[in-house]
Each structure stands twice: as structure tokens, then as C-alpha cells.
Amino acid sequence: MSSAKERRTSNQITIPTITTSQSTPQTPREQKKKKILFKCALTNTISDVLTNREGWAQTQGDDWQFFWVTREWMTTCYDKHKFTEKQLICHFRNDFELTRKDFLIKNYKKARKAKEKSGVDVATEFNFIPSSYVLPAEYHLFVEEFRKYPTDTIWIMKPVAGAQGKGIFLFRKLKHVQEWKKKDSSGSEALPYVVQSYIHNPYLVGGKKFDVRIYVLVTSFRPMNAWVHREGFARFSHSRYSTESVDDAFVHLTNVAVAKTAADYDPERGLKWSLPKLFRFFKSMHGQSKVSKTMNDLAKVIIESLKSVQNLIIQDTHCFELYGYDILFDENLKPWLLEVNASPSLTASSQEDFELKYRVLNHMIDVLDIEKKWVARYRSQL
Structure with a gap:
């Protein structure tokens, strides 16, 4: 060389x-x-x-x-x-079946219903996406669900094809969604969003919320061939977690693109942890047995989400895909799937971030x- x-x-x-x-x-x-x-x-x-x-x-x-x-x-x-x-x-040609938020929800619900019909207790065995509805199509179903929850319940709205935290907002009152649902002055329909019950009890480190980016390589859906990379990272919110205000993006969102807009943002300050470091922390706090169960649960989330679209993705031997899974752990170390990215950011925010992504991509080509x-x-x- x-x-x-x-x-x-x-x-x-x-x-x-x-x-x-x-x-x-x-x-x-x-x-x-x-x-x-x-x-x-x-x-x-x-x-x-x-x-x-x-x-x-x-x-x-x-x-x-x-x-x-x-x-x-x-x-x-x-x-x-x-x-x-x-x-x-x-x-893959139609990877949006997994990576567009509305299609992800649709296929998850379909798979969940099939599991339930086969006798699976879905409340415990197939429950890794919060209660979700696609708006405006499922608006009336959402309103029915909304009224079953306590009045102080927080919900989160996400554009179905958004990225980097753009267009996301939290709310407690139905009037905020009603305002969104109205047609604009030009008469065009509201853009499709996904509304979900907000995970109110996220696991906190140093008082901050975080999510985890996990890289999953799929070389075939039929048969299913997938690899989960050992390296990934946790992204921490810029500010300490609190539910007092639902308008502070620095508290509730972990996207680097959001954190960068803070006046005191420093890419080297430590808003990211490597995945091995995070699991070492979990082990020190909860023991190996608890962490092993969490890792098994995490693997199940990835496998079941891929299986939910296995017969939908157009199989082509000329295609592979490196997905970016975004996972949030609650205070019980239960993993929740937030979204799956077809084009996870490969732009580095720091030297450490570059080296991690370089290794992931190099190993991908090895596989x-x-x-x-x-x-x-x-x-x-x-």
C-alpha cells in the first residue's frame, strides 16, 4: 500500500x-x-x-x-x-417500508396483530414501539386513545420523513394537534406526522436523557442475513431532563443537529458515549444478569423489526443496507425503538466520532x- x-x-x-x-x-x-x-x-x-x-x-x-x-x-x-x-x-429499492416512520408503524402494528392472533402475549413479547398513530389518517383513532390517558400525559409529534430533529414537537393538550390538523391558507392538506405517547421515564445518566445509535447491516431479506455492529454510540441531550417544559428541545431531543444550535455547544465536551462504555456503565449499576437481558431484548427488537418487513422489501442481490437504529432505554433498561434510518449520518462531529464511523464502515465492507x-x-x- x-x-x-x-x-x-x-x-x-x-x-x-x-x-x-x-x-x-x-x-x-x-x-x-x-x-x-x-x-x-x-x-x-x-x-x-x-x-x-x-x-x-x-x-x-x-x-x-x-x-x-x-x-x-x-x-x-x-x-x-x-x-x-x-x-x-x-x-434496497423500497427500504422506506422500514425507515419511513409511518410505514414502520404500519408494519409494526400488522406484525403485532399477527402475533396476537397466533396466541402471543404481545403486551410482554411484542411491545417495543410506544402507542403510535399516523396523522391525519388516524386522527380520530388517536383522539379516542388520547382521552384514555391522564391529562398530564406528554405526546410527541414527528414528521414521517423528517431527520435531525426537524419538525418534532411535544404537547399535552389536544388543541395543539387540532391547530396542526387544520388546513393552511392555501387549502393543502397537513403533512403526515406520527404521534406517539412520550416515554416519560427515560434512563438518565448525569440527569440527562440519551438515545443510542446502533448500526445494522442487512445483506439479504430473503433469506434474512443481518449483522449488528458492536460499536455504536449514545447521544445525550444538551440539558438535564425535566418534564416541566415540553418546549425545550435541548432537554427532550438528543439529535446532534439540535445540540449544535446551543450557544455553548462543544463537540468535544462529551455529549456522546461509545456503546461499550454505556454497557459497562449499565453493568456497574445493575449487574451482568440485568445487562445481558437488556442486550437480548435489544437483539429481539432489531430482529422483529426486520422480520416485520421481510416479505415487503424488494429482494435484490445487488443491494445491501447499513441501517441506523435509534433506541431509547427507559429506567427499567427496556429498549424502545424510536426509528430506523436508511441513511444514517456518516459525517463526523469529532475525531472520536470519525474513528468510530470509519471502523464501522470498514468492517461493513469486510462482511x-x-x-x-x-x-x-x-x-x-x-
């Missing part, structure tokens, strides 16, 4: 880059020596991983074997693209085992 030097991005993250052949266009002969040709539509950590992977070379043509595509490419190009035997992309599968085929054709 050619020698490398270090460069720094604008946010002072040290990234290794190849300084020889990567800096100049390669001839077809040089590219063949590299054997694995890739394209990458992003310029963050995944680009660095692919650029620095031994035996890989970037191409601007259609002769790629690995393409890190965007959602826009999936929408506009996937159906028209004629895949060769050795081409692989990073999304895909592209070199062994395709280089062997290439050599057999020589």
Missing part, C-alpha cells in the same frame, strides 16, 4: 488519505490492477474508507462494482439501471467480502 499522510478538515478531524495514484486519473490498466472499482456520491467518512481501502480505485464511469448511492439515485436511476453481475449498491467474491471471478476471466 502506498504511503499516506494526514490532512485536516475544516472541523479539525484527522483523516488518512492516499497521496499517490489517488491524486491523478488512472489508466484502465492501473484500474484493473486495483480490481475493485467504486463510485461514491458522498464526501464524508465513507469516501475516506473507500479511498484508503487497499485494492480499491475510484472510477467516474459506469464500470463500477461498488456504488455508494444517494436516495435520489434510487428514486431516479435504480429502475432504469441495468446491473451487471458484479455491481453492488448501498440501498460484504467483495474482494474475495469478485477478485476470484476477475482472475478466472484472465
Whole structure:
């Protein structure tokens, strides 16, 4: 492998880059020596991983074997693209069945109903998403449910396709939803949202709420082949938890994009913990037996959520997906699924964050085992 030097991005993250052949266009002969040709539509950590992977070379043509595509490419190009035997992309065609909040809820409820019909006690065996409704379609069902709860119950509203905490708000009174439900002055319908009962008893560390990002690689839905990466991270809210105010995003939301808007935000201050560190903390507080049960429950959440869409996702051997699962633990260490991301952020907020994401992505490619599968085929054709 050619020698490398270090460069720094604008946010002072040290990234290794190849300084020889990567800096100049390669001839077809040089590219063949590299054997694995890739394209990458992003310029963050995944680009660095692919650029620095031994035996890989970037191409601007259609002769790629690995393409890190965007959602826009999936929408506009996937159906028209004629895949060769050795081409692989990073999304399934209809991954929204799992990753759009309204579809996630719909498929969860369908799977839960099927479990209940088969005799499963769903209250204990299949209960990992809070009570949820898709608005405006299920508005009247939500109102019926709302009136069953105490008047001080907190609910949370999320846009079905939102990200980075945008559009999320909490409320206690039905009038806030009624105002949202009204048509705007142009007469257009309200945008679809998911409303959920708010998990009022989150596990707190240092008085702060947090959620956990877990990376799950799926290479096939039929048969189901999935891997959970050991590394992930916990994201802490900027401010200490309290239910006195439902309007303070710094208290209730853990998104880095939200925390960055705080006047005193410092990316190195410690708003993230690694997943191993979090579970070591859990073990010190609750013992190995309790933590082992929590980890088993967490694995079940991931497995059951994937199974709920197993027969819906369009199976394609040219596709894989790295999902970002967002999990919240309550005070009893019960895991609750908040959402699943088809395009989890690969932009690093700190040096530690970059190194973690770099390892996750590098290990992902190891699991895909592209070199062994395709280089062997290439050599057999020589």
C-alpha cells in the first residue's frame, strides 16, 4: 500500500488519505490492477474508507462494482439501471417500508396483530414501539386513545420523513394537534406526522436523557442475513431532563443537529458515549444478569423489526443496507425503538466520532467480502 499522510478538515478531524495514484486519473490498466472499482456520491467518512481501502480505485464511469448511492439515485436511476453481475449498491429499492416512520408503524402494528392472533402475549413479547398513530389518517383513532390517558400525559409529534430533529414537537393538550390538523391558507392538506405517547421515564445518566445509535447491516431479506455492529454510540441531550417544559428541545431531543444550535455547544465536551462504555456503565449499576437481558431484548427488537418487513422489501442481490437504529432505554433498561434510518449520518462531529464511523464502515465492507467474491471471478476471466 502506498504511503499516506494526514490532512485536516475544516472541523479539525484527522483523516488518512492516499497521496499517490489517488491524486491523478488512472489508466484502465492501473484500474484493473486495483480490481475493485467504486463510485461514491458522498464526501464524508465513507469516501475516506473507500479511498484508503487497499485494492480499491475510484472510477467516474459506469464500470463500477461498488456504488455508494444517494436516495435520489434510487428514486431516479435504480429502475432504469441495468446491473451487471458484479455491481453492488448501498440501498434496497423500497427500504422506506422500514425507515419511513409511518410505514414502520404500519408494519409494526400488522406484525403485532399477527402475533396476537397466533396466541402471543404481545403486551410482554411484542411491545417495543410506544402507542403510535399516523396523522391525519388516524386522527380520530388517536383522539379516542388520547382521552384514555391522564391529562398530564406528554405526546410527541414527528414528521414521517423528517431527520435531525426537524419538525418534532411535544404537547399535552389536544388543541395543539387540532391547530396542526387544520388546513393552511392555501387549502393543502397537513403533512403526515406520527404521534406517539412520550416515554416519560427515560434512563438518565448525569440527569440527562440519551438515545443510542446502533448500526445494522442487512445483506439479504430473503433469506434474512443481518449483522449488528458492536460499536455504536449514545447521544445525550444538551440539558438535564425535566418534564416541566415540553418546549425545550435541548432537554427532550438528543439529535446532534439540535445540540449544535446551543450557544455553548462543544463537540468535544462529551455529549456522546461509545456503546461499550454505556454497557459497562449499565453493568456497574445493575449487574451482568440485568445487562445481558437488556442486550437480548435489544437483539429481539432489531430482529422483529426486520422480520416485520421481510416479505415487503424488494429482494435484490445487488443491494445491501447499513441501517441506523435509534433506541431509547427507559429506567427499567427496556429498549424502545424510536426509528430506523436508511441513511444514517456518516459525517463526523469529532475525531472520536470519525474513528468510530470509519471502523464501522470498514468492517461493513469486510462482511460484504467483495474482494474475495469478485477478485476470484476477475482472475478466472484472465
